[in-house]
Amino acid sequence: MKASAREILLIKTGELALKGLNRGTFEAILMKNLRHRLRPIGPCVLRKAQSAIYVEPQSPSFDMDEACERVAKVFGIAAYSRACVVSKEIRAILEAAAEYLEDDLLAAKTFKVEAKRSDKAFPLQSPAICEQAGEYLLERYPHLRVDVHHPELLVMVEIRDFGAYIHARQLPGAGGMPVGSAGRVGLLISGGIDSPVAGYMMAKRGLELLGIHFASPPYTSERAEMKVTSLLEQVASYAGHIELQIVPFTRIQEEIQRTCPEDLFTLIMRRFMMRIATQIGRAEGCGALVTGESVGQVASQTLAALACTDEAAGLPVFRPLIGMDKEEIIAVSRRIETFEISIQPYEDCCTVFTPRHPRTRPKLEKLLEAEAALDAQPLIDEALANVRRVSV
Numbered sequence: 228m229k230a231s232a233r234e235i236l237l238i239k240t241g242e243l244a245l246k247g248l249n250r251g252t253f254e255a256i257l258m259k260n261l262r263h264r265l266r267p268i269g270p271c272v273l274r275k276a277q278s279a280i281y282v283e284p285q286s287p288s289f290d291m292d293e294a295c296e297r298v299a300k301v302f303g304i305a306a307y308s309r310a311c312v313v314s315k316e317i318r319a320i321l322e323a324a325a326e327y328l329e330d331d332l333l334a335a336k337t338f339k340v341e342a343k344r345s346d347k348a349f350p351l352q353s354p355a356i357c358e359q360a361g362e363y364l365l366e367r368y369p370h371l372r373v374d375v376h377h378p379e380l381l382v383m384v385e386i387r388d389f390g391a392y393i394h395a396r397q398l399p400g401a402g403g404m405p406v407g408s409a410g411r412v413g414l415l416i417s418g419g420i421d422s423p424v425a426g427y428m429m430a431k432r433g434l435e436l437l438g439i440h441f442a443s444p445p446y447t448s449e450r451a452e453m454k455v456t457s458l459l460e461q462v463a464s465y466a467g468h469i470e471l472q473i474v475p476f477t478r479i480q481e482e483i484q485r486t487c488p489e490d491l492f493t494l495i496m497r498r499f500m501m502r503i504a505t506q507i508g509r510a511e512g513c514g515a516l517v518t519g520e521s522v523g524q525v526a527s528q529t530l531a532a533l534a535c536t537d538e539a540a541g542l543p544v545f546r547p548l549i550g551m552d553k554e555e556i557i558a559v560s561r562r563i564e565t566f567e568i569s570i571q572p573y574e575d576c577c578t579v580f581t582p583r584h585p586r587t588r589p590k591l592e593k594l595l596e597a598e599a600a601l602d603a604q605p606l607i608d609e610a611l612a613n614v615r616r617v618s619v
């Protein structure tokens with residue numbers, strides 16, 4: 228590539244652009260998220276204009292492959308491409324296209340040029356740009372043929388605010404909304420397959436995640452906590468920074484086991500989780516709680532059981548996996564690379580205290596009756612006083 232041509236990342240914002248009034252705020256959040264995600268790679272300048280964001284590396288050691296990998300996981304982006312930027316002069320554009328895309332042009336048999344002129348001050352109209360670029364490339368690469376219907380290589384020339392951009396491969400972005408643009412939610416994360424996927428899905432809708440994990444040492448090990456941290460680290464590659472609060476749950480579980488009928492253990496335990504998560508969520512500015520439940524997956528996820536769980540929550544409970552099959556959930560967890568971590572065999576607090584015959588059609592009165600035998604609030608207060616915070 229010539230010294231006058233530079234390589235940048237050209238990012239297209241998608242759904243964002245539809246947000247009318249809030250567009251400015253949304254773009255500002257996306258820019259902040261992108262900066263945060265790209266900072267570890269090295270210095271770069273971000274500029275925005277016309278529903279696009281330009282990432283301009285400021286050092287030759289800036290790793291573009293790594294930058295692309297990171298950008299591909301940032302929500303609020305419709306598409307992105309590595310592009311070469313040159314001055315808005317047709318000669319410079321033609322030469323840059325031939326050189327920057329040399330490998331692709333040599334490897335292809337057919338191609339087509341597409342031009343977009345958002346800067347209307349540029350003297351040539353799009354069809355003229357396509358025509359000149361097509362001719363020039365045919366001359367430089369005589370083995371090529373133009374195929375307007377099914378080209379192997381699509382050469383894009385975009386005349387925009389800050390320069391002319393040439394690229395050949397636009398890749399789909401992660402979609403969704405920028406994390407933080409829709410508020411914050413408390414994610415009940417267990418260490419299983421489902422809850423990290425649920426967190427990923429809500430982050431995609433622009434929600435910042437606060438992780439809440441219930442741990443029952445010594446029944447659950449430190450390794451189980453490390454597993455939750457690793458899962459959140461992986462989710463954070465999409466969701467950005469996540470704070471995790473670890474709630475000591477042993478006393479509560481032992482008290483439930485001591486005083487309540489065995490067939491109600493799981494549900495009473497889940498109701499305690501909801502009460503505690505509600506208090507944490509309210510204190511931390513969360514507008515809702517999120518779980519990885521899906522209808523009928525286990526005894527605690529029948530309609531009746533879910534209703535009993537909800538009754539104990541003081542915030543809306545979002546269950547993004549509610550209508551998904553396990554296979555579908557696993558497919559997402561493989562794609563976001565949480566699956567291999569989730570299947571590591573460390574005990575969860577629920578597995579340790581699972582009753583032999585859990586109720587699938589619980590009655591709320593029975594639960595309330597059983598809970599009356601417990602002195603709930605001091606137990607909850609004690610758990611809340613001993614929460615540990617971990618930054619992921």
Ligand code: ATP
Binds near residue numbers: 421577
């Ligand atoms: P997962 O795969 O997410 O563990 P699961 O199918 O094993 O889900 P359950 O164990 O019944 O289902 O838990 C249902 C949901 O309750 C989980 O998706 C999670 O949101 C929440 N949950 C369960 N255990 C814990 C825990 N120890 N800490 C925080 N949340 C939990």
Ligand code: MG
Binds near residue numbers: 417418419575577
């Ligand atoms: Mg679980």
